[in-house]
Amino acid sequence: MLVSPLLSPLLGGVLIGLSALLLLGLSGRIAGVSGIVGGLVNAPAGDRGWRLAFLGGLLLGGLLLLRLAPSALPHGLPAPWPLVVSAGLLVGYGARAGNGCTSGHGVCGLGRRSPRSLAAVLVFMTTGALAAQVLRPLLLGGAS
Known part of the structure; x- marks a missing residue:
């Protein structure tokens, strides 16, 4: 296990909050996943990149967790x-x-x-x- 079971929720919350803060501070955008996904459908070409990068980061984060701590995920x-x-x-x-x-x-x-x-x-x-x-x-x- 990478992090104590008692610290995992705290660390996860801090990372989520930091990510949302960085997205808002650096781009002025809200880290609402449904809006990011929904915006892909009709987004102008210049607006798709950051959305795909954000969603790719979510996917890569899950894959990284699967690789480093597979027991942390439900089966x-x-x-x-x-x-x-x-x-x-x-x-x-x-x-x-x-x-x-x-x-x-x-x-x-x-x-x-x-x-x-x-x-x-x-x-x-x-x-x-x-x-x-x-x-x-x-x-x-x-x-x-």
């Missing part, structure tokens, strides 16, 4: 794949409907003291907690 799916795909599509829809995702509102918006982001975070955290409590037992037969 297998937590639920049947159709359920995982459906959940992912619902998260994408929710991010679009809420004009942002957890990274855009939760990390960047709260860091900028945005009231709209605070409202969004309260809604999606409450909704996620309720959905987990209600839907998980129904869909997975009480598995936790």
Whole structure:
């Protein structure tokens, strides 16, 4: 293991915050992943490079973790794949409907003291907690 299990969440949070701060400070852009991905579709040619670099960094970071500490990543799916795909599509829809995702509102918006982001975070955290409590037992037969 590269980092103590007690320090891993702290180190991860610091790295996420630092990355968001650097992107905002150096380019004036918000590190909201759903907006970055969504912007790839209709982005002008000069706007695609940084988006692809950001997403490539996310992918390379995951691959680096897989190489250096494979036990840090889960193995297998937590639920049947159709359920995982459906959940992912619902998260994408929710991010679009809420004009942002957890990274855009939760990390960047709260860091900028945005009231709209605070409202969004309260809604999606409450909704996620309720959905987990209600839907998980129904869909997975009480598995936790």
